[in-house]
Amino acid sequence: MTEPTTLASLSSALAETVARTAPAIVSVHSHRLRASGFVWKPGLVVTADEALADEGEVEIELADGSSRQATVAGRDHTTDIALLRFDGDAAPVKLSSEVPALGSLAVVVAADRGAPTARLGMVSRSGPAWRSLRGGEIDARIELDIRLRHSQQGGLALNAAGEAFGMAVLGPRRVLTIPTATIERVTAQLEKSGRIARGYLGVGLQPVRLDDGFGAMVMNVDKTGPAAAAGIRQGDVIVAVNGEKLAGVRALSRSLGPQSVGTVVELTVHRGGEPQTFKVTIGERPET
Known part of the structure; x- marks a missing residue:
């Protein structure tokens, strides 16, 4: 054989x-x-x-x-x-x-x-x-x-x-x-x-170019969302997250994965030309 x-x-x-x-x-x-x-x-x-x-x-x-x-x-x-x-x-x-x-x-x-x-x-x-x-x-x-x-x-x-x-x-x-x-x-x-739970800040953002990098201008705020509860306002420009310069709006959105829900982040914003920091507890994105 x-x-x-x-x-x-x-x-x-x-x-x-x-x-x-x-x-x-x-x-x-x-x-x-x-x-x-x-x-x-x-x-x-x-x-x-x-x-x-x-x-x-x-x-x-x-x-x-x-x-x-x-x-x-x-x-x-x-x-x-x-x-x-x-x-x-x-x-x-x-x-x-x-x-x-x-x-x-x-x-x-x-x-x-x-x-x-x-x-x-x-x-x-x-x-x-x-x-x-x-x-x-x-x-x-x-x-x-x-x-x-x-x-x-x-x-x-x-x-x-x-x-x-x-x-x-x-x-x-x-x-x-x-x-x-x-x-x-x-x-x-x-x-x-x-x-799948997704992180939610409750803001609409628009990318802006700054002298020293990029920022994300807050175009609208969900009045019941996490950002509003922390004191973020329309017109603020987010420039850093947890002390690190913002790489872009897309990078910020991508960081709001399932594991982000419930965590606290420190956002540095420019308001009226002055930097301010806010601690925001990321919520869960509501179903649409």
Whole structure:
């Protein structure tokens, strides 16, 4: 009997990896959009928020061919994660917290109209945590050299050992992976409260250029917000946060992540040409 070649062994291993993962993969239909997702916990599916319609009914198709109505348990556009709730007992997938090495093989297992699909490529970038364009904190920068259709967003990215290290999504001109650490952190909050808490100062800001850097002019103030309670007024120009010069309005907004809620910051402002400091307790951004 002929011994299997290395290539044949690799092929068989990849096929077995896909077969083990496929039962946890679902198709997600929302309005006119199709995407993929995976069973995170019994009765809960994780999918790509970008690929989920903003309104209308949501239906998922399980690996056994059956369909279920689903409801949106929560979604976070900053990390591209949405959580769906459905009635069913499909077995969840086990996620690995290991970040794959640069150049290692990667398989994306997704679904298209209920049928499982697979894509093979490699990890083209593996780096530290980063912040998305929408301000979400992503725990690792993992890019894949893989072609991905819109309907395959929300599929699972696996390493050569068959371990799921994240969710594959379409980024600007590249395929990104939302890593396990981010998925676990965000979905736990979505399951509990249906939303991700964001920091809130209660001011509208306009960037201004100063002689020695940048500032943020307060254009309007929420009368019931944290800034108003601390004494911030319309027309004030914020120039520093906790003693550090302001890098810009966007940098200030990005600092108001979930972990900022309840913390106290010292804002240095120019009012009538004179510097003043105010201690502001960051609140939770109200739902809109």
